[in-house]
Amino acid sequence: MRLKHKKALVTGAAGGIGQAIVSALTAEGALVTGTDRANLRMSFSIEGDLSDKAFCDSLPGEAARLMDGLDIVVNNAGIITRGDISQATDLDFQQTMAINVEAPFRICRAAIPLMAASGGGAIVNTSSCWGVHPGPNHPLYVMSKAAVASLTQCLGMDHAHQNIRVNAVCPNEVNTPMIRTGFETRGLDPDKAIDELNASVPLGRIAEPEDIADVVVFLASDQSRYMCGALLEVNGGKSVQ
Numbered sequence: 467m468r469l470k471h472k473k474a475l476v477t478g479a480a481g482g483i484g485q486a487i488v489s490a491l492t493a494e495g496a497l498v499t500g501t502d503r504a505n506l507r508m509s510f511s512i513e514g515d516l517s518d519k520a521f522c523d524s525l526p527g528e529a530a531r532l533m534d535g536l537d538i539v540v541n542n543a544g545i546i547t548r549g550d551i552s553q554a555t556d557l558d559f560q561q562t563m564a565i566n567v568e569a570p571f572r573i574c575r576a577a578i579p580l581m582a583a584s585g586g587g588a589i590v591n592t593s594s595c596w597g598v599h600p601g602p603n604h605p606l607y608v609m610s611k612a613a614v615a616s617l618t619q620c621l622g623m624d625h626a627h628q629n630i631r632v633n634a635v636c637p638n639e640v641n642t643p644m645i646r647t648g649f650e651t652r653g654l655d656p657d658k659a660i661d662e663l664n665a666s667v668p669l670g671r672i673a674e675p676e677d678i679a680d681v682v683v684f685l686a687s688d689q690s691r692y693m694c695g696a697l698l699e700v701n702g703g704k705s706v707q
Contacts, residue, residue: 467494467495468494468495468683468687468688468689469491469494469495469496469538469683469686469687470494470495470496471495471497472495472496472497472537472538472686473496473497473498473499473529473530473533473534473535473536473537473538474491474496474497474498474499474536474537474538474539474540474686475498475499475500475501475525475526475529475536475538475539475540475573475577476488476491476498476499476500476501476540476542477500477501477502477516477525477540477541477542477543477569477573478501478502478542478543478544479500479501479502479506479508479511479542480500480502480503480504480506481502481542481543481642481643481644482640482641482642482643482644482675483542483592483637483640483642483675483678483679484500484502484542484543485675486674486675486676486678486679487540487542487675487678487679487682487683488500488508489679490676490679490680490682490683491538491540491679491682491683491686494683494687496537496538496686497509497510497533498510499511499512499529499532499533500512501513501514501516501525501529502543503515510529510532510533512525512528512529512532516543516564516565516569517561517564517565517568517569519568519572522568522569522572522573522576523572523575523576524576525573525576526539526573526576526577526580527576527580530580535584536577536580536581536584536587537581537584537587537588538587538588538589538590538686539573539574539577539587539588539589539590540589540590540592540682540686541569541570541573541574541589541590541591541592541614542592542682543565543569543592544565544566544592544610544611545561545562545565545566546604546607546644546648547561547562547604547606547607548603548604548607548648549603549604550602550603550605551605554605554606558606559606562606562607562610563606563610566607566610566611566613566614567610567613567614567617570591570614570617571617574589574591574617574621574632577589578621578625578628578630581628581630582625582628582630585629586628586629586630586631587629587630587631588630588631588632588633588685588686588687588690589621589630589631589632589633590633590634590635590682590685590686591614591617591618591632591633591634591635592614592634592635592637592678593611593612593614593615593618593634593635593636593697594607594608594611594614594636594637594638595636595637595638595699595700595701595706596608596611596638596706597610597611597612597613597614597615597636598612598615598636598697598699599705599706600612600706601706601707611636614634615634615636615697618632618633618634618695618697619695619697620695621695622694622695622696623694623695626694626695631685631690631691631693631694632694632695633685633690633693633694633695633696633697633698634696634697634698635678635681635682635685635698635700636697636698636699636700636701637673637678637700637701638667638672638673638699638700638701638702638704638706639663639667639672639673639704640672640673640674640675640677640678641660641672641673641674641675642675645660646660660672666704666707667701667702667703667704668702668703668704669702669703669704670702671702672702673700673701673702677700678700681698681700685698
């Protein structure tokens with residue numbers, strides 16, 4: 467029970483990784499408020515759109531009100547926009563930056579004063595291996611995740627003196643409905659595509675959501691108490707291709 471009595475906010479809680487994070491935090495004793503566009507079957511949940519600036523600004527305060535405190539924030543929500551830059555529209559740019567960059571920025575900005583006032587806390591952002599080592603044909607995605615990585619490193623330095631640790635988990639491919647939908651959109655068989663990806667990973671498989679969630683729990687817990695601004699790549703030994 468590494469997180470007993472801790473109060474956590476998780477964005478993107480309805481997604482594959484988000485559900486795993488909520489389950490892992492709860493199993494370690496945390497009280498969790500999840501947020502997503504969909505209605506969540508949780509004791510504490512807040513439905514809303516992270517592209518709404520006002521919603522993001524108010525989210526940490528609302529979660530703190532529901533749980534009577536806020537110790538952990540997991541900025542997990544994200545979208546993947548595929549295709550080279552000639553295919554990227556203005557709307558693609560706006561949506562990607564709103565969800566992947568502006569939402570974490572606003573949520574961190576609102577959460578940090580609350581955490582500082584209560585003695586500290588932990589923020590875990592979801593960047594990507596592609597945000598640290600950019601791959602091809604995803605310019606909007608890689609630039610957005612690079613921004614999250616840089617934000618994490620900056621905030622890790624700026625707020626360590628307040629006992630607020632800011633770190634990021636950086637996954638490579640993860641076996642989620644999002645990646646499978648991406649294959650279907652491109653006319654590929656998701657199971658065969660996953661099998662091909664599995665063969666490209668030194669450990670023999672791409673990540674399951676629980677593999678990422680366990681690292682999030684570690685970064686949220688006192689076991690990572692001396693880590694600030696770290697970017698933890700969780701990739702099964704596979705480099706970005």
